[in-house]
Amino acid sequence: MGNSGISKVKVNGVRASGDTARGDGVANWEMTITLNPGYNKIIVEAFDDAPNKNSILKIITVKYNPPDTTGPEVKLIKPQHLSVIVGNIIEFEATASDPSGVDCVIFCIQSPSLGNNPDWSGPIEGFYYYIDETPPYSAIYDWTHLGDGTYSIGVLAKDKVGRWSNPVAAIIEKRLPKFLYL
Numbered sequence: 001m002g003n004s005g006i007s008k009v010k011v012n013g014v015r016a017s018g019d020t021a022r023g024d025g026v027a028n029w030e031m032t033i034t035l036n037p038g039y040n041k042i043i044v045e046a047f048d049d050a051p052n053k054n055s056i057l058k059i060i061t062v063k064y065n066p067p068d069t070t071g072p073e074v075k076l077i078k079p080q081h082l083s084v085i086v087g088n089i090i091e092f093e094a095t096a097s098d099p100s101g102v103d104c105v106i107f108c109i110q111s112p113s114l115g116n117n118p119d120w121s122g123p124i125e126g127f128y129y130y131i132d133e134t135p136p137y138s139a140i141y142d143w144t145h146l147g148d149g150t151y152s153i154g155v156l157a158k159d160k161v162g163r164w165s166n167p168v169a170a171i172i173e174k175r176l177p178k179f180l181y182l
């Protein structure tokens with residue numbers, strides 16, 4: 001600012017280091033600031049060394065996208081934990097969300113065999129699984145081949161940067177319709 005020198009530079013109200021210069025010199029000031037996720041406003045104010053300390057103010061907006069280190073938020077909507085299902089079809093439904101986007105949702109059921117479920121894969125550690133890559137996240141499992149009893153199911157999700165959610169586990173009970181014989 002002219003040739004009256006620089007008396008100080010403030011960044012977000014705090015003086016920067018190396019913020020003075022004489023005459024028409026240049027102040028190579030520096031300042032380290034911590035950014036929050038999202039938009040950050042950085043206010044830089046420079047003052048010259050004239051008697052009335054003229055100042056100039058610049059506002060810089062910086063968007064900070066922090067690295068994504070966590071998997072999606074996933075919720076099992078159907079079937080609910082400890083629900084009793086009468087009939088041979090399980091309808092799965094889940095929601096998943098992630099700042100990086102959801103890559104896929106995986107439904108699984110612990111079962112001794114696949115049964116009539118050609119779209120399902122496995123088993124991995126006793127679980128057969130179905131991968132859904134597009135919302136709404138859902139699956140159908142035919143458990144005609146399974147007897148009455150309790151079964152473990154679960155859902156988990158992966159985001160688009162390869163991070164997995166924790167699995168959400170649930171227990172469901174299969175109970176075949178009981179008929180009354182007269």
Ligand SMILES: [Ca+2]
Pocket residue numbers: 068069070071072098099100159163
């Ligand atoms: Ca993520």
